[in-house]
Amino acid sequence: MNQELSLSFIGGGNMASALASGLIGKRCGASDVHVIDVNETALARWREQGVGTAAAPDEQLSSRRVWIFAVKPQVMKETVAQCKPFLRPDTLVISIAAGIESGTLAGWLGGDKPWTRLVRCMPNTPALIGAGISGLLALDGVSEDDRAVAQLLLKAVGEIVWVDNDDQLDAVTALSGSGPAYVFLFLEALIQGGIDLGLDAQQSRKLALATLHGATQLAALSPETPATLRERVTSKGGTTAAALSVFEQQGFSALVQQAMRSAYQRAGQLATEFAK
Ligand SMILES: NC(=O)C1=CN([C@@H]2O[C@H](COP(=O)(O)OP(=O)(O)OC[C@H]3O[C@@H](n4cnc5c(N)ncnc54)[C@H](OP(=O)(O)O)[C@@H]3O)[C@@H](O)[C@H]2O)C=CC1
């Protein structure tokens, strides 16, 4: 076993699966991964990939260098309490739970003193294809080694951005954590719009996907700002101007920002609701 990167997922649902699919084969073998989940259907899927499973925390946890908590915020407190007896001094804990603050987690994990081997992280589901992006937050006192291990793991599934505090990690949650859902919603709307205008479903899907992919790639590779690139598409009195004026009249940008603020505020609510 690669002791350095042996890891346990506590909660083996959607996000744990997305992370593991990038990690297995790149940073560790399937046998270096161990999953604890209360859901037998989820565990059966992991076993099919050669991953060891358990329905509750057990001694296996003690032998894992890294724990990744990937349960819902609603059950984080009780799940941490169940796992805590198996902590070892060298265990690095990573939490991906939305909202639950690092200081709260450090308190739950610690004894007399808060647990400092802790990195809070906000990944996203494109990790499944190695195209994720994760925000990472380490409390003061987290060693360079632990930061490096967390970074190595998350870089296996995409890009990373370190942030300075829990509020910023909640902002990451509102942007890139939840963001894939906003993009999928826009994609669905584009596809339906194409169908409504007479394209068949296959044509519309192909055109919509290539447009999103091409435009985001262009924005990533071009030195120009997104606003300049938008202006280049927009001929005076043309079709794009007609469409953009509808977006503007309906307050599209403000709506996106309002939605993001709602996600950010929900992260704050999760912190108070489920961290008592
Ligand atoms: N999905 C996403 O895009 C992202 C999610 N996250 C965060 O990741 C976490 C997990 O989300 P997601 O993967 O979507 O959720 P899922 O519901 O898909 O996965 C959570 C899994 O944990 C299981 N579980 C529940 N209680 C326990 C327990 N006490 N011990 C072990 N396992 C348990 C659940 O079983 P059962 O279903 O039976 O309850 C389920 O299989 C959340 O905190 C979320 O905020 C972060 C970034 C992105």
Ligand SMILES: O=C(O)[C@@H]1CCC=N1
């Ligand atoms: O919806 C949620 O709460 C989680 C966090 C970010 C994406 N999914």
